[in-house]
Amino acid sequence: xxxxxISELLVNGYDVVALVRERSNATxxxxxxxxxxxxxxxxxSANLKVYSYSLLDKNYALTRQQLKEIxxxxxxxxxxxxxxxxxxxxxxxxxxxxxxxVENSVQVFKNxxxxxxxxxLAGTAYSCGKNTDLFKEKFYENTDIxxxxxxxxxxxxxxxxxxxxxxxxxDLNAHILRLSQVVGDNKTGVITTNYGIFDFxxxxxxxxxKFPNEKIRVKIDPDSTQNLIPVDKVVSYxxxxxxxxxxxxxxxxxxxxxxxxxxxxSSVCDLLPVEIVPEKExxxxxxxxxxxxxxxxxxxxxxxxxIKLKFDTSNLEKYFSPNGNExxxxxxxxxxxxxxxxxxx
Numbered sequence: 420x421x422x423x424x425i426s427e428l429l430v431n432g433y434d435v436v437a438l439v440r441e442r443s444n445a446t447x448x449x450x451x452x453x454x455x456x457x458x459x460x461x462x463x464s465a466n467l468k469v470y471s472y473s474l475l476d477k478n479y480a481l482t483r484q485q486l487k488e489i490x491x492x493x494x495x496x497x498x499x500x501x502x503x504x505x506x507x508x509x510x511x512x513x514x515x516x517x518x519x520x521v522e523n524s525v526q527v528f529k530n531x532x533x534x535x536x537x538x539x540l541a542g543t544a545y546s547c548g549k550n551t552d553l554f555k556e557k558f559y560e561n562t563d564i565x566x567x568x569x570x571x572x573x574x575x576x577x578x579x580x581x582x583x584x585x586x587x588x589x590d591l592n593a594h595i596l597r598l599s600q601v602v603g604d605n606k607t608g609v610i611t612t613n614y615g616i617f618d619f620x621x622x623x624x625x626x627x628x629k630f631p632n633e634k635i636r637v638k639i640d641p642d643s644t645q646n647l648i649p650v651d652k653v654v655s656y657x658x659x660x661x662x663x664x665x666x667x668x669x670x671x672x673x674x675x676x677x678x679x680x681x682x683x684x685s686s687v688c689d690l691l692p693v694e695i696v697p698e699k700e701x702x703x704x705x706x707x708x709x710x711x712x713x714x715x716x717x718x719x720x721x722x723x724x725x726i727k728l729k730f731d732t733s734n735l736e737k738y739f740s741p742n743g744n745e746x747x748x749x750x751x752x753x754x755x756x757x758x759x760x761x762x763x764x
Contacts, residue, residue: 420541420601421499422451423650424657426460429467431658436489438472438479447471457611474500474520479527490531495661497539498524503614505569517574522581525591538593539660540582544646544673544730546575546597555731556597556669558583568722579669586668594666598653599673599730605649605744608753615720616645617758620687622716624762626709627693636710637717639697640725641684644677647746659739667734675732676745680724686752690759699725 428435439447448469455462470489472479478486502509502516521540528538547554548567561580567573585591602617603610613621627633656672684695706714717724735741 420598420650420653421497422454422458422460423654424497425451425467426455426458426462427654427658428661429460429462433466433661435467437467437469438489439469440474441471458609475515475523477523478530479523486527486531490528490533490536493533493535495537495539496524496528496532497541497657499541500524501541502574503571505571507570510570513570513574514577517571518577518581521578525581525585525593529585529589529591534592536592538582538591540578540593540595542579542595542597543572543575544597544599544671544728545572546579547728547730548572548576551729553729553731554671556667556671556734558669593668594660595669596656596660597669597671597673599646599648599671601650601653602647602746602751603649603754603757604651605746605750606651608750608757610754610758613758615723616647616683617755619717619720620755620758621762622713623687623693623695624691624759626713626716627691630709631692632694633709634694634696635713636696636698636701636706637713638699638701638721638724639680639684640699641679641681641697643680643725644727645680645683645723646674646677646728646730647751648672648674649744649746649750652741652744655744656735656739656741663738666738670734670738671730671732672735673730673732674746675741676747677727678746678748678751682748683751683755686748686755689752690756 425435425437437451439451441447442450451469470481470485472481498521500516500520502513504513525538544554558579559576561577564570564573579595582591582593582595586593600615601612610617653672660666680697684697688695703711703714
């Protein structure tokens with residue numbers, strides 16, 4: 420998502436500074452260019468500067484001169500860095516990145532950015548946790564893990580409240596952009612992620628390659644929904660955020676037409692040699708060997724197989740008029756088709 424946003428900024432003539440972590444086999448600049456090449460971005464590299472940084476180190480482990488160059492003038496600072504792990508055993512690293520990392524970013528921003536600069540946190544709409552009421556565009560209190568499906572969701576709630584603390588105590592000029600499941604480009608069908616529903620589809624594809632033409636029951640409520648938002652729509656919202664002087668503190672960047680699980684599974688069955696039968700109530704003891712194989716592979720996704728989340732979009736509608744370009748059956752089918760075909764390459 421961040422690379423799509425950077426590409427659009429560059430196409431529109433903005434100067435972009437990207438902070439990218441190095442890897443043992445690639446410099447920060449190499450990683451940035453590879454990410455842009457992956458989405459077939461066309462851009463003028465003269466407007467792009469890349470710095471290697473360390474999320475948890477003081478001043479990002481950057482020199483005073485580097486910080487001066489990065490934070491020169493009035494800027495919009497977007498924090499996308501996040502740990503996307505979900506398992507309980509990863510609780511410490513999840514919170515270290517998603518909470519401590521945000522706090523450190525705010526400190527770096529406050530110490531170096533001008534008073535008119537703005538801090539944007541790319542959050543998640545799933546910081547709602549298990550809340551079944553309308554999830555409003557406001558802050559919610561930190562609460563116990565029992566109120567969430569996993570530590571990722573909880574950590575993102577805590578990160579929001581780090582921002583809240585700095586807004587209230589130190590007048591931080593900040594905004595929180597809560598994203599639902601970001602999928603592919605709604606116009607082209609091109610998708611480069613394998614998170615969320617696509618992680619499940621990947622597992623089904625692996626299974627169907629080994630055991631074609633099987634009929635498999637899965638514990639999924641066919642009438643529950645997934646909130647999907649196209650990456651090109653997210654980018655349009657991000658661009659509007661840059662272009663507007665006045666914005667609310669929190670906006671829910673979510674799809675306004677959630678997709679039912681039965682619609683998603685219908686597309687999967689059309690594209691893979693497998694028949695998937697969703698059942699709201701399905702006990703493990705009643706599953707076949709193959710059904711247990713699928714169930715074990717969707718242990719994380721199971722938590723999202725029976726939800727119907729409701730998101731407030733009052734701020735989004737007031738400031739952005741978010742009409743059109745919603746995920747529908749045809750565009751989602753195109754994305755799933757692209758994903759399946761490219762997994763086999």
